[in-house]
Amino acid sequence: MANLEYTLTESGTIHIAEDVIQTIAGVALSEIDGVAKMAGSAVSGLAEQITGRRNLTRGVKVEFSNEEQACTLTAQVVLRYGVRIPDVAAQIQEHVQASVEQYTGLRVAAVNVHVVGLSLRDEDDESEGFGLPGKVSNLIQQGTDLVKQGYDTAKNKVQSAAQATKDAAADAIGTAKEKTQQVMDAAADKAQQGMEAVKDTAQSAYEASKDAAQQGAEAVKDAANRAAEATKDAAQKATEATKNAVEHVKDKVGSSAEPATPSEARVEDAKQTVKEGVESAKDAVQRGLEQAKEAVERGADAAKDATDRAADKAKEQMRE
Known part of the structure; x- marks a missing residue:
């Protein structure tokens, strides 16, 4: 050039x-x-x-x-x-x-x-136009159009696949969320049921214990009343025996012309009568105490059994 x-x-x-x-x-x-x-x-x-x-x-x-x-x-x-x-x-x-x-x-x-x-x-x-340049240009244009169409088709398919994947992922997430919520609700219901069962069982145990304690208290009260009555009767008998002994001595003294001292035998009889009355009262009191003790023990055992049964029932319901 x-x-x-x-x-x-x-x-x-x-x-x-x-x-x-x-x-x-x-x-x-x-x-x-x-x-x-x-x-x-x-x-x-x-x-x-x-x-x-x-x-x-x-x-x-x-x-x-x-x-x-x-x-x-x-x-x-x-x-x-x-x-x-x-x-x-x-x-x-x-x-x-x-x-x-x-x-x-x-x-x-x-x-x-x-x-x-x-x-x-x-x-x-x-x-x-006509001739080789025109034909070559037309072929090139056709090839370009085909490539563009293929690109557009592939692009549309990729976009469709991406959208489908996105929709599927959204559906999966929604389903998982719903199932998780269902499981949580079921667990909450189960827990609520367990709490209600435990509450009912505890209430039952409380009522049973209350009843057993009430029964024990009634038994103790009855035993105490019986002991008091027995003591009262024994004291009454001792008093009557002592009174009779004294009256007997007085009669003996009054009927005699000259004062006399009560014989030792009479005195011993009076003492023995009083002693027997005291022992009888003591035995009555002891029996009353024993009966009260047994009643308390029976009430405590009954309350314990009721509490154990309620606790076992609550455990079974919690395992379910």
Whole structure:
């Protein structure tokens, strides 16, 4: 590729490549109304169809003249049908020359315009035309569409699967939550039932103990009453015996002409009678105490048995 070397200032030289001039000219050509596209080789046209990128250097040829520090441009263009070719060609020459000179500082000696064809459609529609470039472009477009459809289908399936997984996870979490709540409720009900059973059992034990204690208290009271009655009877008998002994002595003394002292036998009889009365009272009291003690023990045993039965029943209900 040729390069143009020239000096604009005393600071040094400037090198401008041919592609730079071609690009500037190509941009200028694209700005002219009536130019359908740039003309060029079939290879460059096919490359544009495949890559989808516009080659602005296509159809522009540059010739440098280092001696004159000028360049000559040749543009091959396809114009739109219906335009006046000389007028469009003159616009091309003027606009391309002004653009190159403005951006590069070079002098453009000439701009040669070669009109190589007319286009009946816009440049964007040329890819749908006949020939190899059009067919290649159509195949590429079809392949692109198929790839896009496949991508969209896969994307939709992935999104559907993700949503289904999310829904399934939400359902599983909800089911697990419900089951957990049911288990907790059942456990709470069971615990409540156990508490009620224990409460009822404790109440039953309390009632049984209360009844046993009441029975024990009644038995003690009865035994105490019987002991008191027995003591009272024994004391009464001792008093009567003593009184009789004294009266007997008095009678004996009164009937005698001269005072006499009670015989020792009478005194001993009186003492024995009193002693027997005291012993009888003592025995009665002892029997009353024994009976009271037995009644208390029976009441305590009955209360203990009732409490043990209530505790065993509560344990069985808790195990259930």
